[in-house]
Amino acid sequence: MLLGFARQSLLCHARTLALACALATGLAGVAQAADQPWLVLDVPTGKVLGEGNGYAPHGPASLAKMMTLYLTFEAIRKGKLKWDDRIVMSANAARKIPAKLWMRGGDTLSVREAVNAMIILSANDAASAMGEHLAGSEAAFARQMTQRARQLGLRNTVFRNASGLTEKGQVTTARDMATLGVAVMRDFPREYPLFSQRSFVFRGRQINGHNNLMYRYAGVDGIKTGYTDAAGFNLVSSFSDNNRHIVGVVLGGKTGRARDDRMAQLLTQYMPLASDGARRGSNLVARAEPQRKPSIAGLIDESDIEQGDGGLQPLQTSGEWNIQIGAVDTRADAKRLLGKADRLVRSILPEAKGYIEPAAKLFRVRFGGFRDAKAAGAACSALKRRAFACIASRT
Numbered sequence: 001m002l003l004g005f006a007r008q009s010l011l012c013h014a015r016t017l018a019l020a021c022a023l024a025t026g027l028a029g030v031a032q033a034a035d036q037p038w039l040v041l042d043v044p045t046g047k048v049l050g051e052g053n054g055y056a057p058h059g060p061a062s063l064a065k066m067m068t069l070y071l072t073f074e075a076i077r078k079g080k081l082k083w084d085d086r087i088v089m090s091a092n093a094a095r096k097i098p099a100k101l102w103m104r105g106g107d108t109l110s111v112r113e114a115v116n117a118m119i120i121l122s123a124n125d126a127a128s129a130m131g132e133h134l135a136g137s138e139a140a141f142a143r144q145m146t147q148r149a150r151q152l153g154l155r156n157t158v159f160r161n162a163s164g165l166t167e168k169g170q171v172t173t174a175r176d177m178a179t180l181g182v183a184v185m186r187d188f189p190r191e192y193p194l195f196s197q198r199s200f201v202f203r204g205r206q207i208n209g210h211n212n213l214m215y216r217y218a219g220v221d222g223i224k225t226g227y228t229d230a231a232g233f234n235l236v237s238s239f240s241d242n243n244r245h246i247v248g249v250v251l252g253g254k255t256g257r258a259r260d261d262r263m264a265q266l267l268t269q270y271m272p273l274a275s276d277g278a279r280r281g282s283n284l285v286a287r288a289e290p291q292r293k294p295s296i297a298g299l300i301d302e303s304d305i306e307q308g309d310g311g312l313q314p315l316q317t318s319g320e321w322n323i324q325i326g327a328v329d330t331r332a333d334a335k336r337l338l339g340k341a342d343r344l345v346r347s348i349l350p351e352a353k354g355y356i357e358p359a360a361k362l363f364r365v366r367f368g369g370f371r372d373a374k375a376a377g378a379a380c381s382a383l384k385r386r387a388f389a390c391i392a393s394r395t
Contacts, residue, residue, distance in 0.1 A: 035052075035053065036052070036053070036250065036251065036252050036253065036262070037052065037053040037054060037056050037058050037173065037174040037249075037250075037251040037252060038051065038052050038053070038054065038174055038248070038249060038250045038251065038262070038266060039051040039052075039054035039174040039175055039178050039248070039249045040178075040246055040247070040248045040249075040266050040267070040269075040270040041178040041179075041182065041246060041247045041248075041249075042245075042246055042273075042274050042275050043182055043185070043238075043245040043246060043247055044245060044275050045275050046182075047275070048175070049246065049270045049273050049274065050266070050269070050270050050273075051174065051175070053174070054173065054174040054175045054249075055156065055173050055174075055175050056173060056174075057156065057171045057172070057173060058171065058172060058173060058174070058231060058234075058251045058252060059164075059166060059170065059171065059172075059228060059230050059231030059234075060157070060159075060164050060170065060171070060172040060177065060226060060231065060234065061164045061165075061166075061226030061227050061228040061231040061232075061234045062122045062124075062163065062164040062224065062225065062226035062227065062228075062234075063164060063172070063177050063180075063224050063226040063234050063236055064145070064159055064161070064162070064163065064164030064170070064172075064226075065118045065119075065122060065127050065162070065163060065164055065224065065226075066177075066180050066181060066184055066223065066224050066236070067145045067148065067149060067159060067180060068118060068127050068130060068131060068141075068145065068162045068163070069115065069118055069119065069184065069191075070148070070152075070180070070183065070184055070187070070188070071134060071141075071144065071145065071148060072111070072114075072115060072130055072134070073184075073187075073188040073191045074148075074187075074188075075134055076111070077188075080134075081111055081134070082111065083110065083111050083112045084110055084111065084112070085110065085111045086108040086109070086110060087108060087109055087110070087111060087114050087126075087129050087130060087133045088106065088107075088108050088129065088132075088133070089101075089103040089104065089105060089106065089107045089108065089109065089125060089129050090105060090128075090129060090132055091105035091106075091351065092128060092132070092138065093105075093125045093126075093128035093129040093132060093138075094107075094125055094351055095351060095353065096124035096125045096127075096128050096163060096165065097124060097165065097353060097355070098124070098353075098355050099121050099122050099123055099124060100121075100123050100124050100125040100126075100353075101117055101121070101123050101125055101126055101202065102125075102320065102368060102369070103125060104351070104369075105351060109126070109129070111130075113126075113202060114126040114127075114129060114130050115194065116194070116197070116200040116202070117200075117202065117207075118130070119194055119195055119197065119209075119224075120197055120198075120199065120200050120207060120208075120209040121200075121207050121209070122210075122224075122225065122226070124163040124165055127162040127163040127164075128161070128162050128163055130162060131145075131161070131162030138161055138162055139160075139161075141162055142159045142160050142161050142162065145159035145162070146158050146159050149176070149180070152179060152180065152183045153179050153183075154172070154176040154179055154180060155176065156171070156172065156173045156175075156176055157171065157172040157173065157176040157180075158170060158171055158172075164226060164228070165228060166228045166229070166230045166231070174249040174250075174251050175249075177234075177236050177249045177251070178236065178247050178248075178249045180236075181223050181224070181236040181238065181247050181249070182247055184223065185222075185223070185238065192222065192223075193221075195221070195222030195223045195224070195238075196214065196221045196222050197209065198214070198215070210225060210256075211223075211224070211225050211235075212256070212257075212260055213235070213237055213260045213263055213264065216260075217239075217264050217267070219239050219240055219241050219267075220237050220238065220239050220267070221238050221239075221240060222237070222238045223236050223237065223238050223247075224236050225256075227256070231251070231252065232251070232252040232253050232254065232259075233250075233252070233253035233254070233255060233256050233258070233259040234249075234250065234251045234252070234253070234259070235248075235249070235250045235253070235259050235260065235263050236248070236249050237249075237263050237267065239267045239271065241271055242276075243276050244271055244274035244275065244276055245274065246267065246270060246271060246274050248263050248266050248267050248270075250262050250263045250266070320368060320369065320370065320371070320394070321370040321371070321372060321373055321375065321376035321392055321393065321394050322366050322367060322368040322369075322370060322376065322392070322393060323345075323366065323367050323370065323376050323379050323380055323383070323390055323391065323392050323393075324364055324365065324366045324390070324391045324393065325337065325341050325365050325366070325367070325383060325388050325389055325390050326364070326365045326388075326389055327362045327363065327364045327365070328362065328363055328365070329362065329363070330363065331356060331358075331363050333363070334356045334363035334364075334365050335356065337365045338354045338355075338356060338365050341354070341365070341367075341383065341388060342354050344382065344383065344386060344388075345367050345379060345383070348378065348379045348382055349367075349369060349370065349375065349379060351369050352367045352368070352369045352370065352379070353367065353368055353369055354366070354367045355367075355368065367379070370392075373392060373394070376392035376393075377392050379392075380392050
C-alpha cells in the first residue's frame, strides 16, 4: 500500500514538473515573440495600430530590395529605364551569394527579368546588377537608396548595398519598413501587382516564389520576404479586407514558418481596428487572388529556400557543373567545411560560389559555376590533393 502511495506521489510530482516545463516553454515563446520587432500600420490613415520594438534597429535582409525596386520603378517612370533594356551582370554581381540567378559575369538580362527575379526569387545578383546599372556602382546606389529613404520618411534606415545582404552599418526598423511598403504601393500602383506573382519563367525555367503567407492567408497580396543569418526571417505583408487595408512587418523570426505564423496572428488581431473608409482606387493595391491549393513551393520548409547568408540550393541552369565536397549532419558543420574549402576553390575558379543544400537529414556542401566537366574535374583533383572528398556533377 505504501509502495502504491509512493508511486502515485512520484507520478503526481512528474506531472507537476511537466506542467511547469510546459508553462515555462510557453512563456519563453511569448517572451521571444515580444522581443521580436513588429508593427502594424493602417494604410489609409498612416496610424500605427500596434507595435512591439517597432523602432528598434534591425538588419533589413532582402526587405532592402523594396527600395531597389522603388528606385527601379522611379527610373522607368522618368524615362531613364525601359522594361526591355539590358542589364549587364558584372563580376561583382555574379559573385553574390544565393538566392541568385547564377548568371556569369558579362551576361545580360532585361529590366523585366531583373525585377521579377528580385521580387519572386529575391535574387541578390539581379539587385546588385540593377544598382550598378542605375548608379555606376553598388556603393553609389546604396547612398541613393538611403537618400531616397529619408525623403520618404524612413528616419532610421541606412542601406549599404542593393540586395540587403549583411554589411556593417546596414540597418532599419519595422516602422521604416512599413513606411517603405506603403510608399511602393502608393507611388507605383501599376507595378505593385508584380508583388503578388507566385512564379516567373527565366530562360525557359519556371522559378517559384516563397512568399508563402500569400498562398495560405486570403487577402494577403504582397509584398516582400527577407532572410540572412544575422537578421533572421523578415516579412512585410499587405492585407486587404473589404474597405480596410493594413500593412504588417515582422523582423527576426527564428524560422520562415514561425515568422509567417506571427504575421498571420497580427493581421487577424489588428484588422478589426483598421479604418473603414471608402475603398481606395482599384489600382492602388493588387487584389488578392482566389485562394488555390498551395503549390509544392508552398508546402516545403521555407528555411531551405529563403534568400540570404545561410547558403541555399541554387537555381539550377543547364550547361553548368558543380562539385560536392561533403554531406554532413548539421548546418554548422556544413558552414565549417564550406569555409575550409572556399579559398582553395576560388583560387582555382574565382567566380565559383559555395552553398549549402539541405537534403533529408543531411547538409550537402557544394560549389557551383563550373563551365564543363573538365573544369569541375580539375577542381576536384586539386581538392583531393588537399585531402578533401570531391564529386563533380552536372546541374
